[in-house]
Amino acid sequence: MKRLPLRKLIATVLVTTTLAGCDMAPRYAPAKLAYPDQWEGQGVIRYGQPDDGAPRSDWWKSLGDPQLNALEERMLRSNPDLQAAAESFTQSRDVAAQVASHLYPQINGMAGGEKYKGSEHRLWRGSGATGPVYMSSEQYQAAATWEPDFWNAIRNRTLMAKQAAQQSAAEYAVARLSLTAELAWDYLALRGLDAQDAVYRDSIRYYELAVQITHMRLMGAIAAGLDVSRAEAQLASTQAQETDIHARRDVMEHAIAVLVNTTPASFHVASREVLGIQDVYPSPGLPSALLERRPDIAAAERAMAQANRSIGVSRAAFYPHVTFNAMTGFMDNGFDLASLYNAMYQFGAQAALPLFQGGLRRAELQRSWSQYRQSEDRYRSTVLSAFQEVEDNLTRMNRLRTETGQQEHAVNAALRTQKMTMELYTGGLTNYLDVVVAQQAALVARVGLVQVETRQRQAVVELIRALGGGWSSSELPSVKEIRPFKPLQYDGLHKAKPAGGIPVSSNSREDADLSGTVLTSGTTATTH
Template sequence: MTAGRILSESRPVKRRRLGCFAAALLMATGLAGCDMAPSYKPVKLVYPANWEGQGVIRYGQPDDGAPRGDWWKAFGDPQLDALEDRALKANPDLQASAESFMQSRDVAAQVAAHLYPQVTGSAGGEKWKGSAHRLWRGAGSTGPTYMSSEQYSGAATWEPDFWNAIRNRTLMAKQSAQQQAADYAVARLSLEAELAWDYMALRGLDAQDAVYRDSIRYYRLAVQITQMRLQGAISAGIDVSRAEAQLYATQAAETDIRARRDVMEHAIAVLVNAAPAAFHIAPLEVDDLNFPDVRPSAGLPSTLLERRPDIAASERAMAQANRAIGVSRAAFYPHVTFNAMTGFMDNGFDLASLSNSMYNFGAQAVLPLFQGGIRRAELQRSWSQYRQSEDEYRSTILSAFQEVEDGLTNVGRLKIETVQQNSAVQAALRTQTMTMELYTGGLTNYLDVVVAQQAALVARVALMQVKTRELQSKVTLIRALGGGWSAKNLPEYKQIRPFKPLQYDGLRTPKGVSGISVSTDPANANLSRQP
């Protein structure tokens, strides 16, 4: 009777326990959603209504003339287009940045996994034999010398996110992935601009080399003229020496230009994933830079915040710091975990029997009562980190404004300087021609000719340098304006997960998102391809 009463009383107790467990689950579901993170609003900055720099901007039309997509194609150079395309496909630094973004997506998936129950299964069996004469086994003992056990079970653990600590960590991981996407955009834009800048420098050196070669031909003729005059006893030997010195100095300067061009060519080779020894760009033979007059527009200051990937990356860092405050706040509240296990165990193979079943379930709540100020220090540090991210965000925006102002100023001023320097070249060439005519007519000495020749050469080289700087300033301005990038290009939260819930194939190379993909092209290993 006693045993019967105990059995009859244990069933209601079990039901009450199951009811309490279910109630705890419902309470956990209800409490999950208490977000401890403060409401996030990016800092509002007051910026000037218009730009102060004298550039090519037209106010009130922020999208008119703004860089778009493949912005380098506006320069109309097929060689540059091919180099940019090759660099975007094969540059190792850019590919490494893409891999960093892919890894951040995986980190976000790992963090998000803690929102769900962690379920495991196990199965096992063992057989054990003891010695019949083992210690403490009495004489005539009939105890077993063999034991066996077979079992399988399943277990589940779940941490209800009462205070949104896990959700905030998940959002931080997703925002970090967005920041990595913005960093990739920064790396891509930097690569595009650096390659275009180097290419303009290379073509500028080609133009200078053509100027030097043209001057060398002229100086050789001058040497011949002075030698002929010396033979006719019309002029002194010093004129020949001066002409030869001018020729040799110009040849040396031209050699230096070629060396600088080779070094610039090597830099371009590395950017396009080629070994410098196997890479060559044919030089141009004209003493001018014939590129279209590209006129990028800056628009309004407010649009710059949407165009610059570095500003977007800084803003995403600020958003993460905001969520970190919620994680620090959640540490002040109980940490609750639910767990359950069930299965079967038997000393044979009769496992699927109710009498051989086993289970346990429970809940645990942990609340730190005294830690010497650890949680308060962490919370205070989180607030400080958030304010630091605001300061860095403001600094990034100020730097962006400065770069655009510098670009507008340089583009405008260098355009004027190009016109002025071109006038100087025309005047210097006229002077050079007149002094040579006067010299051959015996109306002046050769020193005047040398001075005129030097002035003409310096003016022509300076013109090519100014034109090169003008082209490079346009590239720099386009880079400062974001190169056609937009904050809309950042991946959305739902796009960050790198695989589907039941996907087990295609994990080696995840699919790209928001224009970011990794390359497994074996041709990238060939560093000897010509442009």
């Protein structure tokens, strides 16, 4: 056999290496955006510094409510929407594995056998014919096909699929952040309604006493029946408002039940008279860090990376498409299959180059570039929305803190007025209309204070959510972690190995239990 000259061998290796490394995708770098290096909040520049005030992944614990902590933990374990998002991530990993499989030779095996019998009296068979009536065929063979990825089309598709899986992981983080913030927001709303209910109950007791006083003054002929009517109207109106509070609380409780995977009929959170939620001061940090802490920004960036790879796939379509194939096996009319004279084989290669398609490939390439620019636009829009959400909630949180102090002064003044007006009325120095006005002002001020405090705590939750809730882009699974199983793994395929800190559903009985029996402890919630 003639040996290949050394220079030709080296040239062949160099050409093959060059072709194999020919990546058609443009060099990728995330869009560089210019933004201010400070947060404004109330309009006063405040330079953020990395410190211990940055939110953590379990940020709700900083609110200091054990019941909320237990509900959040329950929600993270069994919320169906969150588990569905985790399954979407697993499926995207499997799609990436499917695309990557085309980088390897596709090998198939086949074995079969047939036996045929023809009719002795079939048409055109003469009476003296001696040809065979029976015929058999047994065979087994193996076939292999392989497409060398000269232009990195398959590698770019594989990277696109893996980047799509990373995007799905970021979307899981978005779902987790949204659900934890929604649960905290709903829980704050429920506790705010509890505090309002306590105000109404206290006012009702006061109004019931006022009705008794007007009745006694009427019996003593020192007050008119109009005073009694006004006192009774004030009492009934306040009772109706308290009933409305109960209705709103029930609806909010139902929303919390669904979030923690429980039917509303079997779920109840015991009421209390105070809001009982600590006021925290999350640090916004530097604006540049926001790009790494928001999972929706990370998802938009991964979409942009996929669009960049798509350009490489469209470019590769302009070059020859090369495929190698081979087949070998044995075939006989009996079972002597392994003899060399019964062997068969074929091998070949083909290269296809589209010469004229009416502009099809150019249209696909132009669309890929347009999709990449569109992904940049969406990325920039996502970043702008993130900055807006942080600024909005910084402003809202700080303004509501100021409003809370102002409302406290209003409550103190209204309560003093209510007390003095009732003393004047009891002493016969004013009419009951002044009492009603003072009572209404005191009730409105007290309820307003509870509402402002609730909204201020909810603004804190929204700010933490806008800051990413302690998430970091470093938590995204790496490209190497995307593959959910080993190439030759055949067991344990019902559940992928975890990646990126995203849990794999266990299909436990607790997940299927919607009765709320797991929430019967005194520190969380009780069943009806």
